[in-house]
Amino acid sequence: MSTLSIRDLHKSYGAVRVLAGAGLDAADGTSTAILGPSGCGKTTLLRLVAGFDRPDAGTIVLAGREVTAGRRGLAPDKRDIGYVAQEGALFPHLTVHANIAYGLSRRTTTASARRSRVGELLELVSLDQALSRRYPHELSGGQQQRVALARALARRPALVLLDEPFSSLDTALRAATRAAVAAALRAAGVTTLLVTHDPAEALALADQVAVMHRGAFAQAGPARDVYARPADLDTARLLGPGSILPGTVTAGAAVCALGVLPIAEPRPDGDADVFVRPGQVRLGGTGAPATVVAAEFLGADTMLTLRLADGSTLDARVDGTVTHGVGTSVTVDVIGAVHAYPRRVVGERGVTAAAPGLGAA
Numbered sequence: 001m002s003t004l005s006i007r008d009l010h011k012s013y014g015a016v017r018v019l020a021g022a023g024l025d026a027a028d029g030t031s032t033a034i035l036g037p038s039g040c041g042k043t044t045l046l047r048l049v050a051g052f053d054r055p056d057a058g059t060i061v062l063a064g065r066e067v068t069a070g071r072r073g074l075a076p077d078k079r080d081i082g083y084v085a086q087e088g089a090l091f092p093h094l095t096v097h098a099n100i101a102y103g104l105s106r107r108t109t110t111a112s113a114r115r116s117r118v119g120e121l122l123e124l125v126s127l128d129q130a131l132s133r134r135y136p137h138e139l140s141g142g143q144q145q146r147v148a149l150a151r152a153l154a155r156r157p158a159l160v161l162l163d164e165p166f167s168s169l170d171t172a173l174r175a176a177t178r179a180a181v182a183a184a185l186r187a188a189g190v191t192t193l194l195v196t197h198d199p200a201e202a203l204a205l206a207d208q209v210a211v212m213h214r215g216a217f218a219q220a221g222p223a224r225d226v227y228a229r230p231a232d233l234d235t236a237r238l239l240g241p242g243s244i245l246p247g248t249v250t251a252g253a254a255v256c257a258l259g260v261l262p263i264a265e266p267r268p269d270g271d272a273d274v275f276v277r278p279g280q281v282r283l284g285g286t287g288a289p290a291t292v293v294a295a296e297f298l299g300a301d302t303m304l305t306l307r308l309a310d311g312s313t314l315d316a317r318v319d320g321t322v323t324h325g326v327g328t329s330v331t332v333d334v335i336g337a338v339h340a341y342p343r344r345v346v347g348e349r350g351v352t353a354a355a356p357g358l359g360a361a
């Protein structure tokens with residue numbers, strides 16, 4: 001059963017069209033990551049679901065109830081939604097306990113029931129009970145985000161919305177907070193919508209990844225499926241780095257400066273952009289000749305930029321112990337299937353479009 005059903009949502013601010021027919025379903029108890037480039041409309045979509053703003057057209061159904069019905073739609077506080085903003089937005093003058101208990105009604109719950117619920121929630125988000133007497137400024141950024149999640153979960157909402165909840169945290173804190181939040185959400189069994197522009201975050205946290213471009217969803221599905229078969233070149237690039245090589249699809253295989261390569265999904269014959277991830281490239285063997293034009297040492301890995309025989313460049317992620325200087329001649333092979341998309345051409349007014357006669361990606 002779907003907790004959330006979004007259909008054909010449209011929203012413009014003045015002349016700026018932000019959402020253009022966005023549609024998405026989130027099944028009960030699952031987590032969905034909305035992944036998209038900056039400005040594609042992710043936060044706007046979340047705000048419409050939360051009820052902070054009204055769509056121009058389209059419907060949002062939450063737990064079987066159309067919350068967009070009527071002139072104003074259902075008020076945000078009646079939607080049974082928990083919201084975690086980019087920087088937690090805890091009340092600075094309230095303790096951790098009071099922040100988490102904020103949404104628990106004093107009319108319907110006793111002080112001891114509230115204390116015990118706050119204790120449960122602190123445990124759920126892996127925070128020490130002793131923190132409950134502290135104020136937000138006495139917590140690290142990661143702890144603040146976990147308190148914000150505990151507060152959002154306090155009333156056992158049908159849906160939790162997370163708007164880039166880890167973006168203000170540094171790398172180490174980010175990984176630990178992400179793991180704690182993911183575990184808490186799983187344990188709570190609550191349906192979750194997470195907005196992010198970080199592919200690692202989307203792929204690691206979510207059951208479903210929904211890719212948004214220019215106000216609509218290009219693709220949605222299980223994280224592994226979307227990563228293995230991105231619907232278009234923009235989606236492939238959004239999910240992680242890769243090189244785009246000119247080539248063709250011929251008899252079901254990609255043909256480019258790297259040779260004849262298997263492709264991940266069937267494509268019609270024709271000119272193509274061939275997309276290769278840096279981790280797929282192996283040096284040595286009998287592969288295509290290339291020259292190292294740049295090398296960046298990253299610790300465990302080294303990122304090499306290679307020039308191929310036809311002049312195109314290819315990024316390769318190799319072991320950090322490999323020391324190939326600029327100018328070194330190497331050979332390269334590709335592991336696994338690559339992606340190939342009908343070649344995009346720049347239109348008369350600078351608009352990119354699929355090359356004629358190749359159909360949609």
Ligand SMILES: Nc1ncnc2c1ncn2[C@@H]1O[C@H](COP(=O)(O)OP(=O)(O)OP(=O)(O)O)[C@@H](O)[C@H]1O
Nearest residue numbers: 013016018036037038039040041042043044045197
């Ligand atoms: N209230 C508003 N008035 C005018 N324009 C707005 C308003 N809210 C959003 N926009 C515009 O809508 C577009 C989408 O914004 P939105 O915040 O939804 O994008 P986003 O995908 O969440 O981006 P980011 O990842 O950078 O946060 C942007 O061009 C933004 O400037």
